[in-house]
Amino acid sequence: MMEERLKKLSTSMDPEISKVQVFTDKDKQQILTRIRKLSVPQVRSKRPRTLLPRLLTAALFSGIIFSTYVYFDKEPVPQTQPNVQIKQEEPPVIIQNVSGLGSSVEYSSNSEQKKLKISLLITNKSDSPIKNKLKYRVTFLNSSLVKATGSESFIIEPPMQSAIESGDTISISKEIILSQGVAKEELENAIKIETISDSKAFHSFVIDSIEYEETKQIEKDKAEVPQQQKEEKKEEPVPVVVSEGEAKQILNRNLADIKQTLINSEKKNNWNSENPATYEVAGPDFKPYVTERFSNQVLKTLLPKYFCGCDIGFLPRIHQEVRFKVNGITEDTIEFSGIEPASDMNNVGSQWRFKLVKENNEWKMDQWDELTLQQANLELTKEEAGKLLSTETNTVGFHKEIQINGTNVYVFTVKDENGENIFGVDTRNTSLVYDIE
């Protein structure tokens, strides 16, 4: 029956839509006016220049600039990035199953060098072995030490680790070259150690045993074994490891630098869809921010297509508060992962992975990879989905959870200057759901 009714739809629908003509001379005049404004030349180049992609590109770039997501190009100034600051230090969960009893700090100085040696003695006080890989976050609690070391905190990650049996004690030591001297009293109760497993601190203590060595002793030692010390120095890496918060700022700064270099290159060389960038010309400008590997693997293919004006977002837009993680920090590498939520231009989110490496004391982008979230199941929480929807100019409230084709969708009310609206976020992949029943 419905099939029969539908067969008449071609004739029955028009009178229902409107009994009068809907496309009028006014429409025609408006179209012709818009065309005249375009100033489309009668004879064109081989490559068609269409209005729509340009409008969309303009909208895209406006969106990037004014986006209410906290994009990386707004990140570098620490004072304006409370989200990064808030997330970087989680309160430790104190479980007394290890002890740092016997740990000490040794300060030595001579006319050439000032050193701090931190020696940790970690004892497993629990009844079972500790099999997880442990790291130790060292935090300096006074400003003189922060100034002398150049960092508020760093992480010691022993390269080889076997399980710590019940009752066993392991020792770890680290030496730091200081940029200026510190007084003995400035070392007292000034170095906090947190034992970390799986990114969670589960024990912390403050070192109270201090050895403060005189300059003469150091000079004597140096005179006795000059060659040996020289070799040891060569093996010692600069042991300053950044905190997670600092790492995120470094990434954001690097991404902002890459983007700014693209913008500068576009202005300098007049890159556009008909004059695509060449790696040979544009590539060298990126040297301060990327490694050679990144340059070869990413820039060589990115640069010729980046200035196409074709509505594609080539650069990562990592949401700063949802699933933005530092996966590993060493003295010369930092690895991250983050998500780029779905947008109007591409209603499927992406997962990004980044690797920064330190070259000549500068952090550089070494690798980035983007994976679609189409087949993913992020299992977003309500809070996370709400953060993805929230912007600087609206307030988001959870409305309800619904299922569409077996998929959980969080529905939110969003209040902004235009009133109150309702949106859905697919919990699997951040997609915005617009056919809410």
Place this chain on the structure above:
Amino acid sequence: MENDNLSAMYSKNTPNREDAFNQLMDMYGEEIKRLIFSFVKNWPQAEDLTQDVFVTLYTKLETFRGESNIRSWIYSIAINRTKDYLKSWHFRKMQVTDKFKNESTTEKNAVELHVISNSEDHLLYKSVLQLPLKYREVILIHYYKEFTIRETSEFLSLKEATVKTRLSRARKLLHEQFIKLGGER
């Protein structure tokens, strides 16, 4: 036949380019605007989108090679442009606002244009417009605009089997909605 003539007129460097474009607007403006309205259910937006479609059409005139039916080509531009809009943030905001307020834009516009009747045609029309987009679009293209399943699949970049499945599901949903609104079984 008609298409062949038009194809000849739209060829590059033709002196009748403007005339040909005017003819295109005369021939297809009305049906394109109605189709767009049936997608977006809002006259001001239908008007803007129809303008977009014809401006795009003008800028792409010389790319038309005559390999496809001119009507299909125009519809392809219209459907793509309209779907882009329907995916947009702006549309979703409008759409959900209307839903939130429990006030259908379709109904508002319908009231403005003519007196609502409870005829079977009107109930069917209301039922079609209440379908979710993915079902509505196949109904509109296949039944309202009488394109074949193959053409519908090409417009929507779907497999023919998917179009058939969606049509089947759409008919069921339509029937349920039609009965719900007071239509006869």
